[in-house]
Structures are given as structure tokens and as C-alpha cells.
Amino acid sequence: MAKKPPASDIDESRLRVSDRKSTAVGIPAVLHALQISQQQMGTVRSLRTLSRVNQKDGFDCPGCAWPEEDKRHLAEFCENGAKAVAEEATVRRVGSDFFADHSIAELRAHDDWWLGQQGRLTEPVYREEGDTHYRPVSWDAALKLISDALRTLDDPDRAVFYTSGRTSNEAAFLYQLLVRGIGTNNLPDCSNMCHESSGSALTETIGIGKGIVSIEDIHQADLLIVAGQNPGTNHPRMLSALEKAKHRGARIIAINPLPEAGLLRFENPQTVRGALLGGTAIADDFVQVRLGGDQALFHGIAKHLLEAESATGGMLDHEFIATHTSGIDAFRALIEDASWTDLEVGSGLAEDEIRRVGEAVRTSRATIVCWAMGLTQHKHSVATLRDVVNVLLLQGNIGRPGAGVCPVRGHSNVQGDRTMGIYEKPSEDFLRALGEEFSISPPREHGYDTVEAIRAMRDGRVDVFMCMGGNFVSATPDTGVVEEAMTRVGLTVQVSTKLNRSHAVTGRRALILPTLGRTDGDRRGGRDQRVTVEDSMGAVHASRGRLAPPSKELLSEVAILARLCAAVFEADGAGSEVTPRADWAAMESDYALIRAHIAKVVPGFERYEERIQKGRSFFLPNGPRDARRFATVDGKARFTANRLEYPRIPPGRLLLQTLRSHDQYNTTIYGKDDRYRGVYGGRRIVLIHPEDVAEMGFADGDMVDLVSEWTAPDGSVRERRAEAFRIVPYATPRRNAAAYYPETNVLVPLESVADVSNTPTSKSVVVRLEARDQASSPTPSS
Ligand SMILES: Nc1nc2c(c(=O)[nH]1)N[C@H]1C(S)=C(S)[C@@H](COP(=O)(O)OP(=O)(O)OC[C@H]3O[C@@H](n4cnc5c(=O)[nH]c(N)nc54)[C@H](O)[C@@H]3O)O[C@H]1N2
Ligand SMILES: Nc1nc2c(c(=O)[nH]1)N[C@H]1C(S)=C(S)[C@@H](COP(=O)(O)OP(=O)(O)OC[C@H]3O[C@@H](n4cnc5c(=O)[nH]c(N)nc54)[C@H](O)[C@@H]3O)O[C@H]1N2
């Protein structure tokens, strides 16, 4: 199905390509961040706001989930954190006059960049069925529309509730309570498209769905493997931690199909060395694996270790293996059987390159593997991550200082949202505690994840679809299918800070509820309210914004949810013994009351209020890290035997990964440059190896359509098309291409998901290139 992009905003006439950079951050990054901040906020507001990012008693950066170090710099943020802040703290506004001026059809013709640039949403608006425009609606009327729809459902499973990862712990807890109080576990979230594969693999093998290292461990590691991650753009503050580890003597190996700038060299703007002297070379070794080749690489590392063990002994931690693990025999047998030829083909690396990494692992006293989307968004991601765990287990690199697994999380509170129960497959322990606290009997049947939610909408099985943040329409795979699916829903509700495509492609009736962001002051019940978040390493701390909110009309996410709970559970006829009982109004005016409930339901939150005072943070219990305790089926860390898999690329085709540019936050597009990769003024580009470009009969600068080909289990092939991409020859492995998300989401088939985790395979899409008649390229707009 051909799906046209909203053409009016596509002006790639200024697109310019130059050499890619090998150094990240440094002074240009600081200047660039300040420039964007100034455009959005003006000078005074910029300085006031940026000085509070990630400070004790300041607000948590809405950028990434990388933790703050204990000793804070005066400016504890990075270029991309500053852009995330500027995007939210902008002085531009979208009010009811905007919606009167722009019909929904008109909004639909714009892309996410244009929509986001309009500014902060300031008042609730509603689209009546058949109407062409959104119109202002009061908060009371809006909440009544939702509660009426929820209370008249034929079946609670006909409602679905999505969450993006910026929602605070307090809001997330109320949200899941609302949903379970109604009687469903339909709580898909952005994690389903993000680190779900990590959660699946880690829960199964070490009994916890998150990472087990702290920032101290990073500093103390002897070897850090950074696989499938682009920290120079997506977790810039991680580079400071890597730099520190390096100065203490750690080796760092980057495993990536692309030579990403931040991994190769880093100029720390906080130090004189960084600012003036050319910075630190971060990676000691860059291993250019082929897309989806990591499992083969980790099998090879294991094989190298096991061979060394047979030759001389002393390579494995036998005591750890005997006391704390199970399953090594099957794993060992599988690895001994593996052929180096298969491992070379699977990884795209030569045997001696694989052995070079194996040797670094063998000689390391403490190893950490860090990863992000390059390892989680493939068909065999869960197997790949189980094999990462296998390699670490061999040397006892789980549950001791300077060692372990470090899935680097994306959204700033995505991990906290899960801890609060935003999960379609909640544990029995969680549901029992929730039930006891609120005298309800939460549903036990699992709910929809993101992919299942889309299928349910597509098939007409959803009446109400509510989103707590995010941009469902653009972030999910198979944009054509999702847009169609959205229009089949009775009522869609978006709680948002800014406009995006999910406000333009809606259900038959649609509500937009504007809300406060992290940087906004939140005064309720005569108090300045704080919220709490959990970072990528399991530390919980408070966050408090100070800026005057964009409008007096805005409610916080917590206030919206507390009022919605009241509307749903206290309305006439509700309040039976099955609905949750709580003082919703009191919670709205004092978020500490919500924390008191959380402390009773979620393990590890005892003395919650006390432990977040004065900017302090506390660590949640972490079995493997705290005491080599593994909550798995047999109480051991589990070796697993995973058959080798890797993508097969049909002749004449390329394997496409969809990734982030330097000027975006997921579907929020800050600008059209990707400085480190040398791309300026446009986003519709595709990076391809120069020899593939030539072999396929194209040249640098040619315009092509990307056509994805999906072969269904029954053998039928379905095509999807993304139009007008400029070819950029690039240092990617042969037959591996890269282009930006979300422009390419239209190519990712809804059926193409990771085994076990059901995560869309956004880093593994088979495509062919089709020449484009230059004359038919989208024409530049003014
Ligand atoms: N500024 C900024 N910060 C962000 C975000 C943002 O959009 N902008 N997004 C946030 C979110 S939600 C997330 S999840 C994270 C995402 O952080 P990343 O995972 O760093 O984001 P991607 O751009 O998807 O980059 C994937 C990286 O993996 C590599 N890769 C792709 N496939 C493979 C593979 O098969 N094997 C290996 N070894 N490498 C591979 C790619 O070349 C690329 O370097 O960042 C978070 N932080
Ligand atoms: N092809 C492809 N697809 C992908 C990925 C990929 O690598 N490739 N990555 C996937 C990943 S890792 C992720 S995490 C998802 C991201 O999916 P989402 O989290 O759904 O998307 P975002 O673009 O982060 O959401 C941005 C919107 O959130 C709203 N927002 C921002 N701050 C707040 C707030 O404080 N409160 C509320 N209520 N709303 C707020 C704004 O309206 C903004 O427009 O996308 C996934 N999709």
C-alpha cells in the first residue's frame, strides 16, 4: 500500500551532505543547544531553566534516562537534553484560535516537525463525530465524555490505555489503578517498542527485567562493551561516565554497523581537556558488525572463552557457575558445535576480529555490556540478549562491582512507569498487593501490548483509546495500517504537551487534554507539588519544575487522572464493592498521598516520602546486584542454549535499520540536521555502502523510493513504500542501509516482530530501491 507522506512540509531542497564527524559534543554542541533554547525560550528563560536541569531540588531532564552523577556540574545537561527542555519550555502557544484556523484535515497534511513547532497546548479541545475542527471544551465536560464512554463499555477490554515514558511515578500509578479498576490490563506502552526484548531476556535469565549496574560500576569496569547504541546523540551524559572509566584504565569496545561519532572521540565541554585539547578517544576498538549479527558475535566470544578454558583452564568462574547458575551444559554443547564459518557469515566479521573481542573479554577482570535499540529491535533480539547474559555468566560478571548488564533506557521515566505497574502482563504479587490496598479484584488476564492494541483497533475491537503522552500514530510500525486503525476507534483521548500526528489522525470522536511537563511549576492545594522518577539504574528521586505553566488552564497528569478516577468511580451507580475506593480529591491536592499508597503496594518504596527529601535519591532493591539473588524459575542465573539466527537478505535487496538523527527526540523533530553524520537541512536520506550504490546502478544524490517487502508465513509478499529518499554513500556494512524514524515507519510491517517480546523489528526491514523520476520528487514549499 502506497502511503503518501504529508507533502506540504517536505522541503528537502536545502539538503546538504558533507563528511561525517568522528568527534562528539565539544563547544559546537553547546552553542547549538543554546541557539535552539534561545529560539524557543528567549535568553533569560533559557538560562533560568537550563541551570535547574538535573540539579538536586531541580527537575529531572525530560531527555534520556541516564542517571546523574552524585557530584553535579553547574550545568548538568547535554546538548540534546537542552533541546528537549527548550522544546517543552518554549514560549510558543497553541490555543483555541489555532484550532479554529486549522481544520483537522489541514493538520493531517503536516508532519510532526511542523506540528511540534507550533508550541505548547493550552486548553482542552474536542472533536465531535463528523466535525471538521476541534473546539474548546471545559475540563468537566471533557472528563465526563471519557467517563461516560468508559462506564458504558460492553466489555472493559474494549478500552486501551497507552503510556509514553515521561509520565511520573505518581501519574503512572493512578493511571494503572484507573485501568485495573475498570477491569482490564490493556496497558501497552512505548517499552513494547523499545527495551521489551531486554526485559524478556533478563527476567528469564537473571530474574529481573532491568539493568543491574550503577554509575559507580561503570566507573570501575575493566571492559565496557557498548553494543547497538549511539550515546553521542541519544545518551550524551553517558560519554562522561565512559570517559571517567577510561581514565581509570578501562577498555571500551564499540559494536555497531555505523562508526558513530560519540563512540570514537568525545570532547567533554565540562573539562578544559575536552573543550580545548581535542578530547578523549572513547572506543579502543570499533567492531563493525552487520545488522542483526550480534548473536553470532556473542556466540563467537563464548566459543573463544570455552576454547581457552579447554586449552589452559582458569578462564571461567567455576565457583560462581556451580553456586549460582544452571544450564551450562546445554549452552556449552551448542557453542562447541558452532562453526566459525557460520559465525563469520552471521556477524559479518572475520574470525580473528571476533577472537579479538573474545580476547578482550577473556583478559578483563570485570566486564559490563551496555546496549540500546541496535540489540532490541530484531526478530532474534531476545535470543541475542540471552547470549549476552551467557557470556557474562561464564566469568561471573553478574552481581559484583564493575560488572553486569546495562540496558540503557530511553524515555526519562520509562523504567519507573513499569515499576508502577504500567504493564500488560502484571505479576500476581503486584495485583494482589494492589487489590488489597484498594479493596478491588484486579483482572488477571493479560492485556494488549502495542502491536496487539493496533491489531485490535484495526479489527474494530476498541471503543476507547487513551494515550498518556507519546505519539502513537508516528512511533508505531506500519503507519498506513495504524492511521486506518485509529479512525475505527469510537473515542480517542490524547493527554499531551504538544501537537503531533496523533492529534491529526483520530478516532470518530477525539479529545486533546493539554498537560504540564517536567519543567512546569505544579501548584495544587496550596502546595508546590513534586513528582518522582526512576532512572536507568534503578535510582528514584524527586523532580520539581519551576517555570510558570503555559496557561492557567493546564492540569498536571496527576490532576487529570485523579479527576477521571473520581468521575468514573464515584458517579451514580458506581461505588459498588468492586470499584477502587480512595480519596481522589485529596490525592490531587497532595501527591504525597499517592506516594503513601505506592509505598504499600510496590516493594522497595518503604519510607518513600522521607527518602526523597532534599534532593536525595534511593536505589530500588535489585536481587542480582545486591546479593546475587535470582528470582528465576529455579532461583539460579540461567544459561540458555539459543540456536544461531541472523537476517538473510534476498538478492538485490538491502536490510534497512530505522534510527534517530541528532536533531530529534523520537517523533519530536527539533531540526533537520544530523551534524555528526554530516547531513544538513533534510531528513529524507538513506545511508548505503558506496559499492552497493554503484552495484545497484545508482549514484550519490539520486532520489529513490524505499519499498519494503514482507513475506508472510503463507509465502505471499506484501509491499510498502516510502517515497523520495536521497542516496548518501556511507560507511555502513555491505547490504546494510540506514534511514530515519519516523519517516520510515510506514515500511515496518506490523507482523514483523521479535520472538517472545513482540517488539517491532525496526532495525531489520528488507527493502529494495526504486529509481524515482526526478521531476516527481515532492516540490519544495515556501
Ligand atoms: N537526543 C535524543 N535522545 C534520546 C532519544 C532521541 O530520539 N533523541 N530517544 C530516547 C529513546 S526512547 C531511546 S530508546 C534511546 C535510543 O538510543 P539508541 O538505541 O542509541 O537509538 P537509535 O538511533 O535507534 O540507535 C541505534 C544504534 O544501534 C546501531 N545498530 C542498529 N542495528 C544494530 C545491530 O544489529 N547491531 C548493533 N551492534 N548495532 C546496531 C545503530 O547503528 C545506532 O548506532 O535514546 C533515548 N534518548
Ligand atoms: N521505526 C522505528 N520506530 C520506533 C523506534 C525506532 O527506533 N524505529 N523506536 C521506538 C522507541 S525506542 C520508542 S520509546 C517509541 C517512542 O514512542 P512515544 O513515546 O509514543 O513517542 P514520543 O515521540 O517520545 O512522544 C512525543 C510526544 O509526547 C508528548 N509529551 C512530551 N512530554 C510529555 C509529558 O510530560 N506528558 C505528556 N502527557 N505528554 C508529553 C508530546 O505531545 C510529544 O509530541 O518509538 C518507537 N518507534
Ligand SMILES: [Mo]
Ligand atoms: Mo525508547
